[in-house]
Amino acid sequence: MSRFSLQRLRAVMRKEARHIARDPQTLSIVVLMPVIMMFIYGYALSTDVKDVRIAVEDPSRSTESAAIVRALDAGTLFKVTRVENVVPDPKEYFRKYRDKALVRIPPNLASAVRASGRGAMIQVLIDGSDPNLATIIRNASQAAITDPLLAMLHIEKPEPVKIHMQVLYNPRQESAFYFVPGLMVLILTMMSALLTSIALVREKELGTLSQLVISPLQPFEIVVGKILPYMLVAAIDGALVLLIGRWAFDVRISGSALLLAAVSVLYIFVSLCIGLLISALTHRQLHAMIGAVVVTLMPTVILTGFIFPVSSMPVALQAVSHVLPATYFLRVVRAIILKGVGIDMLWQPVGILVAQGLILITIAVRKFRTAL
């Protein structure tokens, strides 16, 4: 057989590009998915908690309790839904109205706050089903309830320490800053691992791969020719995410865009190798798709720190997280976009990505040769 020829490679690439272009559904997923995801994540999935529904049980009906209710409702965190005289069964109440908390003011509030040496005890019942929300309510309730009382009684709030909090990298605490790098990783993974593995297995399933193999094409040309168009698509999608992030959410790359592009190409290569491996091991599109989802997509969403903090997971899952290329890529992308860090502080994750790429390509090539 003849040696590698650029012309034949280009022919395979053109064929694959036509596959993509002629399948409107794939094309729309390739283009629309990143756009829609960006807007959904950016606008809808806000992590700021506000207007938490709370009810108040107030048998005292005093000016003090009225001040508490007014202050709670005026803040952004809470919204007072109802003020009851008495709530006989709080659990039943939570089932019926689904408020997130119930503030129980004692009947003797007015006298208790004015009597010296005997403060009033106000109970806050919190629905703990959603632990995150419950923690936020618990942390906020103390000040939210006592501050208006102190203000009313003209008592200066005892404040033994004053905490000054400075938030770095994302001072406005916008969730878009958090989602844009994560989405970039997710979309690159999806386009490179999922689409390539499916594209290769489809030819296997249809039997057209054997036709390609017996043609003068070399295995290398088939694989690279099929992969390159998807690589290009992935790169375009990555750029698309960054552009939308810039225009719609004002997320700027504070570091070097060139470095970001270089690491992205490296990562696309690594996840393409995973896609290749999956396609070498499976024979049906369904299996390839499920394999790609289980091995790349799900872990990327769940175990890399995209949404859920890795440090809170059990040690075994943290270990898995440290094997995933996406974890390192996400770290690099966040560091470049949000922190503006240069390569001098990123050689470790980048080095790991390079090593993973080398290992995966060796395995993938060997597996693929036997599969062809």
Add this chain to the structure above:
Amino acid sequence: MNTIRALVWKEFRQLRNDPISIRLMILPVLFQVLVLGYAVTTEVRNTPVTICDRSETPQSRSLVRAVAGHDLFVFTGMSRTEREVRRKLDAGEVRIGMVIPPDFARAVGEGRAADVELVVDGQDANSSNVAGGYISAIINGWAFKHYTRKLAAMGKSIDDVLPARVRPVILFNPLLKSTWYMVPAMAVLLVTMVTALLTGFSIVRERESGTLEQLLVTPLRSVDLVVGKSIPFMIIGFVELVAILLFAQVWFWIPFRGNYATIFVFAFIYMFSSIGIGVLTSTISRTAHQALFATWFILIFFVLLSGFFLPIENMPRWVQEVTRINPVRYFMTVVREVFLKGTGMRELWREAGAMVGIGVAVYGCALFSFKRRVG
């Protein structure tokens, strides 16, 4: 009726002859519940922290001990200077830096408000919020303990200074475990995926291999075909649901406080929507590849907008309105309410109404488009 029974049998036999699909249905599901149960956590623990103590007094060291020894944080060591704190944050070694200024002890001694500076890595808005809240609570706790001790030395108690105190009590999930919230929700996700994906795929495969045409020339009506396809996957959906509900109790020790019948009634209503989505996508797409993508695509959005991990209440108004047509949202609410809070049918009528409406609409559309496509 007989014809549908025959179709259901045929479907089960086909599934049995496809061992890989069976394996893909059962093993990954259990595996996912296990992994997701632990991974999908909104708890913020083990946040790495560094402290720069520029006061170096007994008071500041006592505060350092309080923070460094706390099990919500991982203390990575002291920093000499504020620049070192910043460098560690840049390198990602720590996510919170605490700086105690030089005049800390004097301020504490004089009863002035002593300053403490926190530098927080805000990349992840949620985690940094929660972790910042935790560390502030620890510092405040330390300060109040110090303050009460000083008041006691003067013969006063904290109640003389503070007119009221707040005592939070957590109901339904007293230890605030993330698994208690997430694992029941996982049942919803997996039932959705299995029923929608498998139904859609089985229809597309039948069409690709040409056997759908054969079924159509039999006396079977297209309604029978769709119903016959739905029943087996509904049964599989129920089996998975029961398995996950049991698994949640046996493995994760989550108390089931509700009524199984309530969950089953809702699951039955719900599966008309999820299976309907599968049928609908498979009739619209030409290949298995497309059907899978379309289903996957729809499910991702439904799950994101279901309140699975980010509450719907946080979303902008118009998005909240959009979630009203999302069947996953209602079933998610129902399963969580029933599982943890023991909410009954009587309090869930609104969800029931919405789910019946969506189910009828989706399944009706599915029947209609199936008829038109193949008829």
